Amino acid sequence: MRLINTNSLQLKEFFGDIPPYAILSHTWAADVDEVTFQEFRKRKKVTRAKSGYKKIQRAAEQATKDGYEWLWVDTCCIDKRSSAELSEAINSMFKYYARSEICYALLSDVTIGEDLASPNSGFRTSRWFLRGWTLQELIAPWEVIFFCSSWLQLGKRSEMADLIQDVTGIDQDALIGHPLEEFSVAKRMSWASPRSTKRIEDQAYCLFGLFNVSMPPLYGDGPKAFIRLQEEIIKWTDDHSLLAWTESCQQAREWEILAPSPVQFLAGNGDDPHEAHCRSLLVNNRAILELSKIKGTAHTFRRLSIRYGPLSEEFESRRIYLW
Structure with missing residues (x-):
């Protein structure tokens, strides 16, 4: 696992004993604005001018302020040119967040000075709550601190669990640390149903940790990735609620056993009069x-x-x- 030293901003790889670290959760800007592993190592002037680099700097400053020497950020701590490393990271992502000391959630489209609970607040409508990958980043960590675009604190997950449940539909018990096994497979799938990912395969890959499964991520697999995920879940659970999905879009056909996407877990069907x-x-x-x-x-x-x-x-x- 690679971590960023919060003082020097140098990367260091750890094997075995991982030191305490903070972790960043964020929504990606355009790819050209984010900083890759290779760019972060070289840190040329053009790289340091990127908004993604400034985001890493601010996260490191916050971690230093909170007493953490190490920081993990997905954009630059994974060498995505290595398919083996990328596969390991995707399968380990939930653990990375769960083992962190603190998670900083940057809501870059939220500004300070508004009532977060108001119906149309920037907090309620933030795209952070609509991305697939941020689902596990919300649930897995011991604690999540939310920041607005200017890195002013908005609040903590533990103190805002009722509001976050209202925004996301995620059960408050899951937000305060109850084991995920307490919630049916269908319930956990429903948490993902309103969320989207840039690549269709990531609709499945971002859910590995929620169901404690591992499998090779195959980009180019398309909708088959979500079918493979469900087949893997079936191997390890007797929870048949996985079959309790609804035909809510043109993708879905009533005679199919497995759902084509998480969208089908939004609601259940009624009774049949016949x-x-x-x-x-x-x-x-x-x-x-x-x-x-x-x-x-x-x-x-x-x-x-x-x-x-x-x-x-x-x-x-x-x-x-x-x-």
């Missing part, structure tokens, strides 16, 4: 699978219903037709 008979197949603390016999205009179908949610609450449902 249901005639229902038999429970499986019950656990996350989901109930039921096989129903229903009649259509010309055929009799069997429908597999997946109802999911905490047993103490009303279940949401998803239907798959078998014939």
